[in-house]
Amino acid sequence: MLLVALGYYVGASIGFALKFPHVTPSVMWPPNAVLTTTLLLTRPRRWWIYILAVLPAHLAVELPLISPSALVLGLFVTNCSEAMLAAGLLHWLSDQPTRFDMLRRMALFVGAAAVVAPLVSTFPDAALVSALRGERYWSVWLTRFPSNVLAELTITPPLVMLITARYDRLRTVPLGRFVEGAALAFALLAVAVVGFGGPPGEAMGGLWSVQTPFVLLLPCLLWSAVRFGPRGLSVCLLVTVLLAIRAGMLEVGVFTMPHREDGVLALQLFLTIVSIPLLCMASVMEERRRTSDALAERLAFEEMLSRLSNAFVHLPSSETDRTLETWLERVGEHLQLDCLILLEFSGTGDAFVARSWNAATPKPGLLMFASDDFPWAVAQLRREQPLNFTDPDDLPMAALGERAILRRHGVRSGTVLPLEAGGRVLGGLAVIRFAEAPAGQEQIESRLGLVGEVFASALARRETEDALRASEGMKSAILASLGSGVAVVDRKGTIIAVNDSWVKRTDEAAPPAASEAGVGDNYLAGWRQVAARVAHAREAVAGIEAVLQRRRESFALTYPSSSSPKSRWFQLSAVPLESSDGGAVISQTDITDWKHAELEAQRSREELAHFTRVSTMGALAASLAHELNQPLTGILSNAQAARRFLQAKSPDLDEIRAILADIVADDKRAGEVIERLRELLRKGGSQPERLDLNGLVRDVVKLVGSDALIRNVQIHVVFSADAPTVAGDRIQLQQVVLNLLVNAMDAMTDCPREERVVTVETTTNEPDGLACVSVGDAGVGFDPSKHDQIFEPFYTTKTQGMGMGLSISRSIVEAHEGRIWATKNTGPGATFRFTLPLAAPRVP
Amino acid sequence: MNGAGKRIVVVDDDPSVRRGLERLLKSAGYRVTSFASVQDMLTGADLDSTACLVLDVRMPGPSGLELQAALAHEGMRVPIVFISGHGDVQMAVRAMKAGAVDFLSKPFDAEELFDAVEQAIQRPRPAKASKRR
Numbered sequence: 011m012l013l014v015a016l017g018y019y020v021g022a023s024i025g026f027a028l029k030f031p032h033v034t035p036s037v038m039w040p041p042n043a044v045l046t047t048t049l050l051l052t053r054p055r056r057w058w059i060y061i062l063a064v065l066p067a068h069l070a071v072e073l074p075l076i077s078p079s080a081l082v083l084g085l086f087v088t089n090c091s092e093a094m095l096a097a098g099l100l101h102w103l104s105d106q107p108t109r110f111d112m113l114r115r116m117a118l119f120v121g122a123a124a125v126v127a128p129l130v131s132t133f134p135d136a137a138l139v140s141a142l143r144g145e146r147y148w149s150v151w152l153t154r155f156p157s158n159v160l161a162e163l164t165i166t167p168p169l170v171m172l173i174t175a176r177y178d179r180l181r182t183v184p185l186g187r188f189v190e191g192a193a194l195a196f197a198l199l200a201v202a203v204v205g206f207g208g209p210p211g212e213a214m215g216g217l218w219s220v221q222t223p224f225v226l227l228l229p230c231l232l233w234s235a236v237r238f239g240p241r242g243l244s245v246c247l248l249v250t251v252l253l254a255i256r257a258g259m260l261e262v263g264v265f266t267m268p269h270r271e272d273g274v275l276a277l278q279l280f281l282t283i284v285s286i287p288l289l290c291m292a293s294v295m296e297e298r299r300r301t302s303d304a305l306a307e308r309l310a311f312e313e314m315l316s317r318l319s320n321a322f323v324h325l326p327s328s329e330t331d332r333t334l335e336t337w338l339e340r341v342g343e344h345l346q347l348d349c350l351i352l353l354e355f356s357g358t359g360d361a362f363v364a365r366s367w368n369a370a371t372p373k374p375g376l377l378m379f380a381s382d383d384f385p386w387a388v389a390q391l392r393r394e395q396p397l398n399f400t401d402p403d404d405l406p407m408a409a410l411g412e413r414a415i416l417r418r419h420g421v422r423s424g425t426v427l428p429l430e431a432g433g434r435v436l437g438g439l440a441v442i443r444f445a446e447a448p449a450g451q452e453q454i455e456s457r458l459g460l461v462g463e464v465f466a467s468a469l470a471r472r473e474t475e476d477a478l479r480a481s482e483g484m485k486s487a488i489l490a491s492l493g494s495g496v497a498v499v500d501r502k503g504t505i506i507a508v509n510d511s512w513v514k515r516t517d518e519a520a521p522p523a524a525s526e527a528g529v530g531d532n533y534l535a536g537w538r539q540v541a542a543r544v545a546h547a548r549e550a551v552a553g554i555e556a557v558l559q560r561r562r563e564s565f566a567l568t569y570p571s572s573s574s575p576k577s578r579w580f581q582l583s584a585v586p587l588e589s590s591d592g593g594a595v596i597s598q599t600d601i602t603d604w605k606h607a608e609l610e611a612q613r614s615r616e617e618l619a620h621f622t623r624v625s626t627m628g629a630l631a632a633s634l635a636h637e638l639n640q641p642l643t644g645i646l647s648n649a650q651a652a653r654r655f656l657q658a659k660s661p662d663l664d665e666i667r668a669i670l671a672d673i674v675a676d677d678k679r680a681g682e683v684i685e686r687l688r689e690l691l692r693k694g695g696s697q698p699e700r701l702d703l704n705g706l707v708r709d710v711v712k713l714v715g716s717d718a719l720i721r722n723v724q725i726h727v728v729f730s731a732d733a734p735t736v737a738g739d740r741i742q743l744q745q746v747v748l749n750l751l752v753n754a755m756d757a758m759t760d761c762p763r764e765e766r767v768v769t770v771e772t773t774t775n776e777p778d779g780l781a782c783v784s785v786g787d788a789g790v791g792f793d794p795s796k797h798d799q800i801f802e803p804f805y806t807t808k809t810q811g812m813g814m815g816l817s818i819s820r821s822i823v824e825a826h827e828g829r830i831w832a833t834k835n836t837g838p839g840a841t842f843r844f845t846l847p848l849a850a851p852r853v854p
Numbered sequence: 855m856n857g858a859g860k861r862i863v864v865v866d867d868d869p870s871v872r873r874g875l876e877r878l879l880k881s882a883g884y885r886v887t888s889f890a891s892v893q894d895m896l897t898g899a900d901l902d903s904t905a906c907l908v909l910d911v912r913m914p915g916p917s918g919l920e921l922q923a924a925l926a927h928e929g930m931r932v933p934i935v936f937i938s939g940h941g942d943v944q945m946a947v948r949a950m951k952a953g954a955v956d957f958l959s960k961p962f963d964a965e966e967l968f969d970a971v972e973q974a975i976q977r978p979r980p981a982k983a984s985k986r987r
Contacts, residue, residue, distance in 0.1 A: 636912070636939035636960075640868045643939070643960040647874025650964035654881035669877060676870050716939075719912050 011063040017044045019067035021165075025157075026075060037255045037274055039157045041068070042092045042131075043165035046123055049097030050107050050170055057097075061090050084138040092131035092158065096123035096166075108170050110240040111300060116293035120286055123166060128158035153271075156278035163285045164251045167244040175241065191242070194234055198246055201226040202253035231284070235292035239299065243292040251281050314344050315460055322468040327475040330468060331365075335376075338367040341461050345454055348444050353391075353426075354437040354469060355381070362388070362437060387412050387426065391438045397426040398455075420444055425455055427462045431470035439465060494599040497527075501558060501592035503534035512598070533596060550582055557584040557594045568601065579605040615821055622814045623745050626752060627687065637683050637716040641676035648672050686713055689741060700849050701736050701743065703772050703781050704729045710747040711770060714755070723755045723766040732774040734781035737849040742822045746830075749815040750785035750842045757789025757839065765838070779848045780828075786841035791834050800832065819844070858883030860905035860975050865895045865921075866937070867913040871960075875908060875937075878964055879971065892916040901925075901932050906955070906974035908967075911938040911945060919945070922952050933974035937962065 021040035041064075048060050065086060072082045099122035100107035110116045136151035204226060227250060234246040258277055318337050325333055334352060342350040351366040359381065366375045381388045386409035390397055399405050400423045402416035416424070419442075426440040439462040441454070486509075489496055495512035497505050505527055513528070527533050534551055541547040546569040553565035564585045571578040581601045587593035627634070652669045655661050686709060711725055718725050736743075747770075754768045769786040792800060801820045816830075823830040823844045830844035862884045866872045872888045879886045884905075889895035893915050901907075909918035916924075922934055936949050936957045946957040955977060956970035 639939035639960040640871055643937075643962070644868065644870030644874045646961040647871065647878045647964070647967075651874060651877035651881050654878070654964075665877070669874075672870050672873055679870075719914065724914075 011059060014044070014048045014060050015063045015067040017048075018064040019071055020044075022068065022071040025161075026071070036157050037258065037277060038160045038164070038251065039154070040161050040165050041071075042089050042128075042158055043161040044169065045090065045093035046096045046127075046162060047166050047169040047173070049093050050100060050166070051173060054098065054101060057094065061094075064090075078142060081138060081142040084142070085135065088131050088135040088138065091134070092127045095130055096127035096162065099123070099126060108174050110167055110171065110244075110289070110293055111296040113290060113294045113297055116240065116290055119167070120163070120289065124159050124162045124286075128155055128162060132158060152275075156275065156282065160251065160278050160282055160285075163282060163289070164244070164248050167240065167289065168248050171241045171244060190237065194230065194238070194242070194246070197233070198230045198249060199253075201230050202250060202257075227284075231288055235288055236295055239296040240289065240292040243288055247281075247285055247288065251285075254281060311344065311457055314340065315457075315464065318461065319464050322464065322471065325468070325471075327472040327479070330472040334465065334468065335365060335367075337465075338365060342367045342369065345457060347441050347454075349442040351440040351442060352437065352465060353429075353440060355388075355435070383415070384412055391426065391428045392435050394428045394430055394435055396428060397424070397440075399424055422446065425458065427455075427458055429462050429466035429469060431466040434470075436466055436469045436473070492597075494597045496595060496597045497533060498587060498595050499533050499558075499593055503532050503554065503558060505529050505531055505533050506593070554584045554594065554596065557586055558592065560586055560592070568605075578602040612825075615818075615825070618814065619742060619745060619818050619822065622749075622818050623741075626745075626748060626815070634683070634687060634713075634716070636720070637713075638680055640716075641680040641683070644676040645673050645680075648676070689744075698737055698739055701738060701740055703734045703736050703783065703846070706740065706743055707747055707770060707772055707783060710744050710751060713748065714751050717752075718755060718768070721755055721759070721766070722763045723758060723768055725751070726767060726769045728769070728771040730772040730774045730781070732776070734772060734774045735849045736781050736826070736846040738826045738846065739822075743826070743846075746819040746822050746844060747783060747785070749819045750783075750844075753815060753842070754785050754787035754789065757787045757791075759789075761789060761838075774848070775845075776848075780845045781848050782843055782845045784841050784843040786835060786839060788835075788837065788839040791838060791840045792832065794834055797832060801830070816842075859885065861885045861887065861903050862906045862908060862971060863895060863899045863901075863904045864888035864908045865890075865892060865913070865918070866908075866910040867891060868910075871910075875967070878967065879908075882968055882971075884971070892918070892921045895921075901930055904932050906971050907932050907934045908971070909934050909936055911936055911949075919949060919952075922949065922954065926952060933977050935967070935970040935974055937967075 018041045021044040025036045025039045025041060045060070045064060048064075049057055052060060068086045068089070069082065072085065073079065076082050076085070097107070100119060103122060104115050104118045106115060107119075110119060132151055132155040135154055136147050139145055139150045139154075140147040231243065231246055231250070235243040238246075254277060258273060318341065321333055321337060322330070338350055338352055341347075347369065349366060349368045351364050354363045354365070356362060361378060361380050364375075364377045364379060366377070368375070386406070387397060402413045402421060405413050405416075422443050422445060424440060424442045426438045428435050429437045429439055439458060441458060489509040490511075492509060492511055495514075496509045497512050498507045499505050506529065508529060527536055534554060537547045537551045537554070541551055546567060550567055550569070553562065553567060556562040557565045564583065566581065566583040568579060568581045571580060578600065579602045581599045582596070583599075584594045584596045587595055648669045652666055652673075655666060655669075707727070707729070711727055715725070751768060751770070755766075758766045758768075765788050767788055769784075771784045771786075773782045773784070774780075775782060801816045820830050823846070826846050828844055828846040830842070832840055832842045834840050862879050864872060864875045864879070864886060865888070866875065867890050869890070872890065876886045876888045887899055889898055891913055909921065911918040918934075918936055918938075925932060925934075931953070933955045934949075934953070935955050936946075937960055938945065938957065939960045949957050955974040958966055958970060
């Protein structure tokens, strides 16, 4: 305020001083311009302070010189009104009233401050003077208006710009600019001295004319406008104006005219007319310069951005960390930041790594934080919300922890942008400032956003690559751990890749040529070589080709080795490779041990089955004897009857024939019984064949028929009308039915005779491809909680029996890819069922 | 034979056995009627005029031994010759104690059968009036 008052005082003093000899009005009236400058730089709310501050200065200057006192006060009011009008209009109309770097802003200033405000305020001004001093109104108006205009035009811009200039940037100005500035100043002074000084003497007389000052001045002013912008020009203009007025005061130069008032007016007009276009031109130049600077800067940024993107394109993920640090530094330097931090959430999200670059310290820092230390900020980022604060204390209460940490580190302001890729927040990019946020913040933020995108995609890429590498590592570890030899072949059967077991596998695994096949060889070629004489080689070639041509989903083949003296077994399997180029994965496994174990198990199962069959048959022996006795009795009776008939005189030959037919039938019947017996007692390997399930069940029912008779058990048989056909071993499956029937009859030993009914049923379930046999009794049933136990070996509830029947039955059924289970009847007793896959229809 | 012309009833579920026995007994001069089960026999035969019942032990439905017990209960003393495919000693003893004439194990010789049937025919039969109450 003191400065403002002082400035006003000095301005007014100068105003009084800048007079041509013997002329009342000043050539230029600076105090108004000083006040305008002040008001432009301050907020309207506080104007009254400054206006009050300049009042004493006004009075101090004018009271001694001007009378009456009322005029002094009135002039104060008009001076203030001019400044307020100028500043008010600019505050209202201009986006940046204190800047003159755009044509629009400059034109507004010229219009509002240099034309409208003086024009408006000069009317009351002139009215006051003419009323109180009796001077002629228009003469007063005409002297005051130009001087006010000139003052606003030439004093306000340099003052404003000198006050708002950032002198800290002076250090960065190159020496050449200082030299150029000095040269300009020297030239200007020289021109002013020469131009306004009048003819220098006879020596130069021929060259001198009235136009000389203008001709010499113009290049200097243009120079300043082009090279130093509005600021340089306005200073130059001020200097020129002061020098021109001084020349006029000393009555030298071109403005010394016969009528002094005319000289003053001419000078004022000249300076005003020169100033306005020059100021406008300078602002246009400045605007263009700024635009091109901004373009160049933008170009530089974009170039950096593209280099940044490039840096990550073909980068192996192991290099990502180092490159991130390098580029953090480059981005920070390019954007002239204080501190740039890249935050990266850990996989679990409960921690993050902060990689920071600080303008003050040369080396990038790497710190690890727990997410819990920054709960609010982390939550904000996770919601993809950017953080922006100009003061840590602006952050909400929830961010109290963050506020404390930021204050501790002296952070003034900051921006954190979430780094997001593929819909997931991977981290953040933070700009931290330790000083006042500079202008053009939004631009930096949008640029940070672009940089952030590159960083985010780099982080995402690294994550994907790491995951891929981990999964590839896992896959190759799995492949390496496999005992089977695995090879990947292309569409033509050429081996692309193999695992360790393939390399180390036994040589008998494949035919000679294929056994040596490695990467680059054709796997099928080896098989084809031996296909002519080895049946399974033909099968292998056909199967693998079918898989390669996508005609089959998978192919598997078990084959014995042909070359080895000791018999070995191998399994070959091929599945299509999920790849656009086709191909297949082939694995070869030595299953000799497995095969031996399987054969061993089969043998012991058969032995056990035979043993249980024999023991079952033992139990049935009595009834089987009866079964044989029946036909034998028939045969004997009939034969003896026939002999007796033949002793008659005229034997009835028809009767004899009938007898013989009965004998033959009985004989066959006896034979069948014995055949059935022998079949069941036969000890032998599996003989898979197509079986009529109804017929199979019927045979067994016949076998136990006499036993059922003895035990007074009725057997109801319900056969499926579909005549289901299954594939399997007749004896084994008969044994299952036999076991179930004998069990059913055993279960009813203690039942009343009329309740002793066994129901045997065969059914077909076409949709599921299953045939089912059920054997239901009305006996004691079983405890459902012991369901699984009853199929275990040696589980029995009978006083006689080994508990092997159901266990053997289960292993037989399961060997036939079937299932066996028991359910408790709703009435008394239990029902045992087993299913078998229906045999494929016979190819006609 | 002495009993020629007498009526013999055969009950056996096995058709070929049944026919063989029928022929054999006919060749010896008996009049023979045969049935496949006890049930059929009870509805189809006139037991009063029957000289001998040749009865299988095990049959679907009531067994021969059960028929024997029922007849005894009714006071009908038809002489019975049992024939059995797997007659065990216990069963034979039970049948004989209950008044059976003989117990033949299948298969048996014609002479054995004829002897048993003849013995049955010869056996004195108490009057129907002596039916136990």
